[in-house]
Amino acid sequence: MSADSYSGQESCKPVAVEKGVAMYRHLLVPIDETDLSTVTVGNAVELARALGARITFFHAQINRSSSFLINASENAGYNFQEQAGELLTKAEAAAQAQGVACAVASSVSDSLYQAIIDAAGEANCDLIFMASHGLRSNMGMTLGSQTLQVLMNSEIPVLVSSTRNLPIQTLAIGIIRNEHRLLAEVLRAWLHLGSTSIAAGGAPLDHQLLREMVHYIKAFPVALHHPKETEYLFARLRERTNEFDAELDELERQHERDRELADALAESVESYCAGKLGVAELDAAVNRYAHFMWEHMGREEGVILPAAQRELTDNDWNELNEAFSKNGDPRFSGTADANFRQLYSRIVALVPSPDGK
Known part of the structure; x- marks a missing residue:
């Protein structure tokens, strides 16, 4: 040993x-x-x-x-x-x-x-x-x-x-990255569903599952996760330095673009459920949204989080950790956390694994 x-x-x-x-x-x-x-x-x-x-x-x-x-x-x-x-x-x-x-x-x-x-x-x-x-x-x-x-x-x-005595910044960043991973897995599961359906000659997708995925995307990252980043992380970084203002401006524009894309994705799902859109077209819409989010999360994790680690103070990180871990806003209640956790679990459980088990 x-x-x-x-x-x-x-x-x-x-x-x-x-x-x-x-x-x-x-x-x-x-x-x-x-x-x-x-x-x-x-x-x-x-x-x-x-x-x-x-x-x-x-x-x-x-x-x-x-x-x-x-x-x-x-x-x-x-x-x-x-x-x-x-x-x-x-x-x-x-x-x-x-x-x-x-x-x-x-x-x-x-x-x-x-x-x-x-x-x-x-x-x-x-x-x-x-x-x-x-x-x-x-x-x-x-x-x-x-x-x-x-x-x-x-x-x-x-x-x-x-990991017993972790820096406060590691905990706050861990929460942000964990929320990114939650969205990433929902999108990856959806992409798997589409590719499996296409490979099976257009096998029908579960309408309820599709609507739950859209609800998760619109209600979690769009309505909850992005505002936390803008109001707490981005704001603190702007206070400490203007070096990353252009990047932060672009990420905030992408937050708004995400809202538009999520609405468009919801429309695509409803069109599919009404028989007006095929599996391949829906899969293409999901792929466009997924690639947009991969780039967005990559910019946050690759540029903004390392910048925050360098520029923010311990007091900043204490405030951020409290805000993110307790969702320091009435919109982010403990009940909402539990509901999204259960919704995520249902989505993962309903999507077949690649080995079919």
Whole structure:
């Protein structure tokens, strides 16, 4: 067994070089449903991109026979299996957005650390990349103890990403990126539906599912996510520097353009449901919208977020984190969060996976 560790997203790449992990080509990254798991995914993707490596994201589920480990307060309608699927698909979307090859896997086990070790072996991984924040997840996964057990028992090297004392900016940025991943997965699922239908000779698409996807796009990124960025992140960055005003102006124009495109997409869906538009035409409209959003999110994540990390103060980040994590606006209620979470879960669950399972 060998083990290394690093702390913080910004130190990921240099530490990887200093500790000589450039030989690694396939990372196993266990994830859970905690907020810090989003940061772990981001760190793992950065490391894999620097190394030219690929990732297998892995989620170990508690055996249902060990029901005392399951949090009984889970919201009704938010299925355990759907939640596991959501975690893996969000992680996959994060990797694909950065051009990192990845796969996903999950298992049900009474021994989570052993499941992680077994998964690494089965996928022929040469490095296990884990977080260690000592927090128990709602599924019973105490990553602190599980990480220790993996370190003690794995014959595969383990790189531990310490996330217990994360910079406040990492948490705020993690929320923004996580919301990007949610939209990315809905769009990717929709593109999969269209291509599958076309390949089957124009097989009909589920009208309810299409309308739910449109509702998600119009009500979440357009009505909630973009205003948060404009009113909090963009405004703070404008106060600190005018270097990025032109880019921020363009992104705000794109926010308005997104509203127009989402309305047009809704019209396309209704035309399809009324039999006035074919599958190929609808798929073309979805592709246009998706490519617009890929470019938009890429500009935010590639230009604005790094600029904010350089320019904003700790007080700025404290305010941003509070606003984003608590949705500091009456429009962004906890009820709305729960509704969108459940809607996202339904969309992911209703869309067939590429292997047909």
